[in-house]
Amino acid sequence: MAASSYFPKVPAKIPFDPKAKKGALAFKHYQADKVVEGRSMRNWLRFAVCYWHTFRGTGSDPFGPGTMQRPWDDGSDSLNNALKRVDVAFEFISKLGAPYYCFHDRDVAPEGANLAKSNKNLDAVAEKLKESQAKTGIKLLWGTANLFSNPRFMHGAATSCNADVFAYAAAQVKKAIEVTNDLGGENYVFWGGREGYMNLFNTDMKRELDHLAKFMHMAHDHAQKIGFKGQFLFEPKPKEPTKHQYDYDAAACLNFIRANDLEGIVKLNIETNHATLAGHTMMHELEYASIQGALGSIDANTGDLLLGWDTDQFPTDIYLTTQCMLVIMKQGGLAPGGVNFDAKVRRESFEPLDLFYAHVGGMDAFARGLKIAAAIRKEGLLSDLVKQRYSSYDAGIGKQIEEGKVGFVELEKYMLGKGNPDSNDSGRQEMIENIINEYL
Ligand code: XUL
Numbered sequence: 528m529a530a531s532s533y534f535p536k537v538p539a540k541i542p543f544d545p546k547a548k549k550g551a552l553a554f555k556h557y558q559a560d561k562v563v564e565g566r567s568m569r570n571w572l573r574f575a576v577c578y579w580h581t582f583r584g585t586g587s588d589p590f591g592p593g594t595m596q597r598p599w600d601d602g603s604d605s606l607n608n609a610l611k612r613v614d615v616a617f618e619f620i621s622k623l624g625a626p627y628y629c630f631h632d633r634d635v636a637p638e639g640a641n642l643a644k645s646n647k648n649l650d651a652v653a654e655k656l657k658e659s660q661a662k663t664g665i666k667l668l669w670g671t672a673n674l675f676s677n678p679r680f681m682h683g684a685a686t687s688c689n690a691d692v693f694a695y696a697a698a699q700v701k702k703a704i705e706v707t708n709d710l711g712g713e714n715y716v717f718w719g720g721r722e723g724y725m726n727l728f729n730t731d732m733k734r735e736l737d738h739l740a741k742f743m744h745m746a747h748d749h750a751q752k753i754g755f756k757g758q759f760l761f762e763p764k765p766k767e768p769t770k771h772q773y774d775y776d777a778a779a780c781l782n783f784i785r786a787n788d789l790e791g792i793v794k795l796n797i798e799t800n801h802a803t804l805a806g807h808t809m810m811h812e813l814e815y816a817s818i819q820g821a822l823g824s825i826d827a828n829t830g831d832l833l834l835g836w837d838t839d840q841f842p843t844d845i846y847l848t849t850q851c852m853l854v855i856m857k858q859g860g861l862a863p864g865g866v867n868f869d870a871k872v873r874r875e876s877f878e879p880l881d882l883f884y885a886h887v888g889g890m891d892a893f894a895r896g897l898k899i900a901a902a903i904r905k906e907g908l909l910s911d912l913v914k915q916r917y918s919s920y921d922a923g924i925g926k927q928i929e930e931g932k933v934g935f936v937e938l939e940k941y942m943l944g945k946g947n948p949d950s951n952d953s954g955r956q957e958m959i960e961n962i963i964n965e966y967l
């Protein structure tokens with residue numbers, strides 16, 4: 528079938544055209560080759576389209592069935608249908624101009640009657656994914672395994688109370704890492720799925736966490752064995768589907784990583800809506816991970832303040848994307864990670880065209896965040912203010928504290944001599960917020 532047949536209303540490439548009329552299918556800010564702070568937008572942002580929402584999302588919710596019009600999809604879980612979706616996906620991603628995609632094993636290929644049959648299906652689709660990557664130049668940002676949909680995972684996967692389920696999950700992840708490796712995937716993600724609990728009365732938390740750590744070490748061992756060079760990423764999420772997920776937030780994940788000798792092996796994939804569900808801002812989660820050298824990649828989406836569940840909407844808020852890019856640029860980018868749109872169109876946006884509007888909007892929102900963050904960084908006002916705020920640690924007693932040259936005894940002597948601390952300066956929070964708004 529001709530490459531343009533699934534999205535006939537969309538040109539071969541969504542243009543960069545800042546003068547296009549309002550609402551036109553055109554980028555007003557994302558210009559892949561435009562250099563910002565010495566690097567192209569393409570390389571700063573490393574956008575990825577996610578297979579599960581974009582090509583498998585039906586629009587169903589707890590109150591009703593799917594609404595999406597996907598004329599190419601016969602609605603079946605057949606291998607043929609899965610193979611056809613690969614053509615759709617690569618036409619979509621090519622026209623959009625995103626360099627990467629991400630998938631779960633079960634998004635791309637149907638589950639078979641047993642593990643061997645599932646693996647066979649995955650191999651057949653992976654072969655086509657590989658050909659399509661070669662034809663289009665689109666690359667795999669990360670792969671992962673769906674360890675939460677099948678009823679066998681009702682108690683979790685690596686944290687299941689059933690050792691056979693642990694074994695099944697291990698075999699599934701082994702295969703998913705091999706396929707990711709074969710497709711040149713640059714990362715592999717562990718999102719907990721059902722790794723958590725509903726009720727502590729029936730849960731051996733210590734055993735479950737030990738099993739999860741063992742599982743990740745096994746994954747790493749296998750990656751070493753097959754020569755997979757990609758980065759492992761752990762994705763925090765506080766709740767949903769379980770009441771308490773073990774990967775609650777960046778702090779909980781990093782504690783788990785450190786407590787289980789996984790430092791340097793596993794970094795974090797931070798998702799906006801998961802951050803807000805945990806009662807944090809995305810900027811907090813990014814900064815917390817970044818200062819510890821653990822910010823690997825992001826799942827770009829946003830929640831709804833009034834709904835309070837994981838709505839996975841496309842990011843449109845420039846304030847949010849500016850905050851994200853300030854942290855990402857401060858650490859010098861995300862590579863080998865990137866910006867994956869773990870986001871779905873609303874149930875009411877059921878036409879194929881809406882998928883384009885959603886991604887173009889998200890990419891432009893991040894491109895604007897990138898440009899605004901670069902402008903803020905260029906002028907240096909913000910970094911000067913922060914530097915000034917902590918300047919009492921640059922010399923004198925502050926410097927001695929930071930250099931570990933004094934303890935309580937010396938500090939007591941210092942303060943007894945001085946009597947009272949130097950007066951505080953204003954935090955100037957409102958002025959700083961005004962300054963940020965001047966860049967927007
Ligand atoms: C679930 C979620 C997942 C992970 C990959 O909330 O974010 O899609 O990103 O398993």
Ligand code: CO
Binds near residue numbers: 718762798826869
């Ligand atoms: Co995610």
